[in-house]
Structure formats: structure tokens, C-alpha cells
Amino acid sequence: MALEIPEVVIDRLPVYGRALALLQRQGREVVNSQELGERLGVTPAQIRKDLSYFGRFGKQGRGYNVARLLEELNQILGLTREWAMVLVGVGQLGRAIIGYDGFAPQGFRIIAAFDDDPNTVGTLVNGQTIRSVSTLRETLEQNKADIGIVAVPGASAQRVIDNLVDCGVKAILNYAPIAAQAPSHVRIKDIDPVLALQSMTFYIKGED
Amino acid sequence: MALEIPEVVIDRLPVYGRALALLQRQGREVVNSQELGERLGVTPAQIRKDLSYFGRFGKQGRGYNVARLLEELNQILGLTREWAMVLVGVGQLGRAIIGYDGFAPQGFRIIAAFDDDPNTVGTLVNGQTIRSVSTLRETLEQNKADIGIVAVPGASAQRVIDNLVDCGVKAILNYAPIAAQAPSHVRIKDIDPVLALQSMTFYIKGED
Numbered sequence: 001m002a003l004e005i006p007e008v009v010i011d012r013l014p015v016y017g018r019a020l021a022l023l024q025r026q027g028r029e030v031v032n033s034q035e036l037g038e039r040l041g042v043t044p045a046q047i048r049k050d051l052s053y054f055g056r057f058g059k060q061g062r063g064y065n066v067a068r069l070l071e072e073l074n075q076i077l078g079l080t081r082e083w084a085m086v087l088v089g090v091g092q093l094g095r096a097i098i099g100y101d102g103f104a105p106q107g108f109r110i111i112a113a114f115d116d117d118p119n120t121v122g123t124l125v126n127g128q129t130i131r132s133v134s135t136l137r138e139t140l141e142q143n144k145a146d147i148g149i150v151a152v153p154g155a156s157a158q159r160v161i162d163n164l165v166d167c168g169v170k171a172i173l174n175y176a177p178i179a180a181q182a183p184s185h186v187r188i189k190d191i192d193p194v195l196a197l198q199s200m201t202f203y204i205k206g207e208d
Numbered sequence: 209m210a211l212e213i214p215e216v217v218i219d220r221l222p223v224y225g226r227a228l229a230l231l232q233r234q235g236r237e238v239v240n241s242q243e244l245g246e247r248l249g250v251t252p253a254q255i256r257k258d259l260s261y262f263g264r265f266g267k268q269g270r271g272y273n274v275a276r277l278l279e280e281l282n283q284i285l286g287l288t289r290e291w292a293m294v295l296v297g298v299g300q301l302g303r304a305i306i307g308y309d310g311f312a313p314q315g316f317r318i319i320a321a322f323d324d325d326p327n328t329v330g331t332l333v334n335g336q337t338i339r340s341v342s343t344l345r346e347t348l349e350q351n352k353a354d355i356g357i358v359a360v361p362g363a364s365a366q367r368v369i370d371n372l373v374d375c376g377v378k379a380i381l382n383y384a385p386i387a388a389q390a391p392s393h394v395r396i397k398d399i400d401p402v403l404a405l406q407s408m409t410f411y412i413k414g415e416d
Contacts, residue, residue, distance in 0.1 A: 007407075008216060014304025014406035040387060047392060054272040058404075077406055080414025083403075096304040097401075102362075102385040106402050145414055147405065154310075171408040173401060177310040179227055187411045193305075193381060194314050196397040197305055197355065198222035199215075200283055200379040203395045204354055 011048045013073055014046065015040060025127040057188035079175060082107045088160050089151035090115040090130050092174060097151055098126045110149070112139050130197070133160075139168045151175045161188070217258045221281055224249060228278040240271035284304045292352060294377070296368050297359035298323040298338050301383055305359055306334045318357070320347050341368075348375045359383045368395070409413065 019039050023031055033044035040047075054076055057069050074080050087097055087110050098113055101188050116133045123130050131139060148164035150157055150172060151200055157176030164172060171187040174180045183186040227247050227363050241252035248255075262284055264278050282288050293320050295305055299340055323329055324341045331338050331396060332402055339347060347354040356372035358365055365384030372380060382388045390396040 002305075009408050011403075011407045014403045015387070018403070020389070024252070024289070041389075076410065078409040079406060083405070083409060092307045093304040097299040100301045100401070102402050103405075106406070108402065108405055114288070134209070146240060149401075159254055170412040173404055173408075179223070179230070181249075187408040191399060191401055191404060192310075193308070193399055194310050194316065195219075195222045195359075196223070196381055196399060197291070197311075197316055198287060198314070199219045199377075200220050200355070200381075200395040200397055201286035202221070202284065205289075206379040 005053050009053060010077075012050055012078055014041070015071045016050070017070060017079070020066050021074070023066045028066050030063045031066055035206075036064075049100060075204040079107060082109060083147055084109055084111045084175075085147040085149055086136070086138070086140065086145045086164075087149040087151060088112060088133060088164065089153075089175075090116075090117075090125060091151065091153075092122050094151040095125055097175075098128055098147060109145070111143055111145055114139075133163075136163060137167050140169070144171065147171045147173065149173045149175070150180075152176045197207070213261050217261060218256055218285075220250070220254075221285055225278060225281045225285065225287070228274050228281070231274045236274050238271045239274055244272075262316075287315060290317060291355055292317055292319045293355040293357055293381075294319060294344070294348065294353045294372075295321040295359060296323075296341060296344070296372065297356045297361075297383075298328050298333060299359065299361075302359040303333055305357060305383075306336055314357070319351055319353055322347075329366060338372070341371075344371060344375045345375050348377070353377065355379045355381065357381045357383070358388075 028123060033047040033077045035045055037044040055162065057064055057072065085108055087094055090113050090145060094113065098110060099150055103109065108127065110123050112131060112134045113125065113128045114131050116135055146169065148169040150160050152160050157174065157178050161172055161174065161180050161182060165182055165186050171183055171207045173191060174193045177194060178191060180188055180190060217275055227239055227244060241255040245252040245255055265280065278301045293316055295302055298321050302321065306318060312316065318336065320339060320342055321333065321336045322341045324340050328338050337403045355376065356377040358368050360368050365382065365386050366388060369388050369390060371381065373390055373394050380390055381397055381399060383399045383400060385400060387396060388396055
């Protein structure tokens with residue numbers, strides 16, 4: 001089934017999940033697609049269509065049970081377990097990533113961080129002792145991690161990604177400003193502020 | 209015309225632009241949609257369809273002139289000028305953003321950075337003297353900036369965004385882990401590593 005679902009649909013599910021989690025914390029038991037859409041800037045029809053890929057949720061005219069839909073989305077997305085991650089690149093950005101407190105509450109845990117600068121290797125950053133990149137394979141053989149985070153400069157990013165893939169990592173979160181490549185069995189997402197900026201300027205360019 | 213073009217198409221144009229810029233640096237004069245697609249993991253048909261929203265590029269069977277298509281895309285996206293940005297939030301993440309060297313080469317410049325911590329205000333970070341958030345309006349009245357970058361904790365992010373919008377900012381790059389809201393005349397993009405992770409786990413969850 002997975003192959004038939006457009007990637008843009010999968011990309012929206014975590015956004016729905018986040019809104020539902022917020023509703024749950026606010027004590028809400030039911031929400032309809034109208035309200036959910038208004039909160040997220042998405043049409044209700046879009047939400048219903050996206051969810052229809054995964055079966056029937058909610059009853060006509062009665063909306064969705066918040067807790068149940070959230071649980072279903074977490075099941076679908078594989079978020080009912082913890083995910084171990086390794087980070088490569090402990091410059092200013094890597095330090096911000098290690099210090100980022102949004103990962104752990106969502107079940108994503110950085111189990112090891114690597115750098116190739118001898119002045120950085122061995123130092124302690126937010127409780128992580130930074131390891132040499134040369135020990136990546138050894139570390140991943142001893143500690144399973146499915147996700148690699150890449151926060152190295154663009155010039156070395158593809159080499160680091162190839163290395164991670166070679167060591168068995170199945171998904172890459174890439175912060176380097178390159179059009180990174182990975183084999184088709186590996187998922188890759190770029191975190192790229194410039195691409196985000198460049199798609200917003202389209203809309204605001206005519207306003208001056 | 210702008211309103212008819214799906215946002216996902218606009219989102220892909222900077223990705224095409226980046227690949228073309230790389231080809232140009234490599235001395236390439238022509239590229240066809242087949243090769244461009246292979247480099248980006250997009251079908252050639254998708255590229256042709258996306259570009260067709262903006263007129264005719266390239267000749268049947270001869271591919272695209274790299275320099276000309278890049279120039280056209282930059283015109284379309286509003287990237288032939290410089291964009292001034294203000295940053296709010298100078299914690300670990302904000303420091304990484306100020307130090308990020310990917311903005312300037314693409315014409316995005318942080319002209320001022322703000323924080324509300326008295327210990328941070330007045331300090332120098334990568335050449336920027338950090339200002340008090342209370343001076344945001346005054347600064348933006350004296351120096352025009354169309355884009356605001358938000359790197360504050362989730363709990364204060366919406367307030368900061370409202371403040372930026374109120375001061376005339378037209379686009380927001382939001383790093384805070386919230387479903388941020390902005391009026392419809394303001395563009396907003398979230399940089400959210402957790403959402404990116406949560407959409408990848410869907411694909412790798414069954415592989416253990």
C-alpha cells in the first residue's frame with residue numbers, strides 16, 4: 001500500500017498529528033475536519049482525502065475522536081517506538097542540534113555524535129562525548145541507529161552521507177546545502193532554510 | 209497568474225535552480241529534463257510540467273540552456289535582488305543561524321538580530337550586536353526587512369511572529385516547533401526537523 005500513497009500526503013500526516021496532540025493536551029475529545037483545517041491552513045476536503053488513504057476515521061457529521069486518530073496516525077507513521085539517531089558534524093549547527101529539546105519528547109534520540117576535528121573529538125557537548133568520524137562503523141555495529149543527521153559543510157556532506165548509508169543507516173536528515181543523493185532504499189530529507197526562503201520570495205517579490 | 213500555480217510547484221523551483229547553478233559551475237551549457245530529473249530524483253515529466261506554468265523553456269529534443277533557465281527561474285522567484293532579514297532569538301540555534309554561511313551567497317542577509325535575555329542583548333555574535341526585542345519596531349522603521357527568522361522557544365514563538373507581522377514583515381521562517389499562524393498576506397514556512405523525521409519513519413518502520 002505504501003507505494004501508492006503520494007509522498008506529499010505522508011509529509012502532511014505529522015502536521016495533523018501535531019495539531020491533534022495539541023488538542024489532546026487542551027482536553028478536547030472530538031474535532032471535525034473543518035476545525036482541524038482552519039488550525040492548519042488546509043481545506044477540510046484535503047484532510048479527509050489524505051486520511052482516506054488509510055481507511056475510515058471518524059463518523060459523518062460527528063468528527064474525529066482526537067485520541068484515537070492521533071494513535072492511528074502514530075501507528076501509521078511508526079511513531080509508537082523510539083528511534084535512535086547519530087549526528088555527524090559538531091560545529092555551531094551540530095551543537096544546536098544536540099541541544100535541541102524537540103527531539104526527545106517525540107521519541108527521537110541522538111545516541112552518538114561525530115566530528116573529524118581533533119579539537120572537537122573527545123569534548124563533551126550537552127552530555128555527548130564527541131567521537132571521531134573514523135569510529136562511525138564500529139559505533140553503529142555496536143549500537144543500532146536507523147537515522148543519521150548530517151550537519152557538516154556542503155563540501156564533505158555527500159561523502160558523509162555515503163558513509164552513513166554504507167554503515168546501514170536507513171534515513172538521513174541532511175542540513176548541508178547540497179542536492180544530496182542516496183540509494184532508493186534510503187530516505188533522505190533536506191533541512192534547508194535557503195530553499196524555504198527562495199520559495200517565499202516568489203510570493204512577496206511584487207509587493208515593494 | 210501566481211494564484212493558479214500550486215505551492216508545491218513553487219517549492220520545487222529553487223531545487224531546480226540549485227541543480228542548474230551547480231551545472232553552470234561545472235561548465236555545462238545544456239541539460240535535458242531527463243538528466244535534471246535523475247540528479248534530483250524527480251521524473252522528467254514533472255520538471256516539464258512544473259516549468260510549463262511559466263511559459264516555454266528549451267526546445268523539443270535539445271534540452272534547456274542552463275544559464276538562461278537559471279536566470280528565468282531567478283526572475284520568477286524574485287532572486288535577482290538582495291533580501292534583508294531580521295532574526296529573533298539568539299540562543300544556540302540563533303547563533304548557528306547567524307553563523308550560517310549559506311544565506312549570503314544566495315542574497316539573503318541578516319541585518320539585525322534580537323533577543324530578550326539581558327545577558328545576550330548588547331553582546332557581539334559573528335559581527336552582529338544583539339538588540340533588545342523591545343527595539344524591533346524602531347529598527348524595522350529605520351531599516352526595511354521583508355523576512356523575519358524566528359528561533360525562539362515554542363512557548364513564545366507565536367507572540368514573536370505576531371510582533372514581526374505587526375511591524376510589516378511579509379515572510380516568516382519559523383524554527384520553533386509550533387503550528388504557527390500568520391495572516392493570509394504573510395508567507396510562513398516552518399523549519400522543523402521533527403516533522404521531517406516523522407515523515408521518514410513511515411517508510412523505514414517496517415524494516416526492522
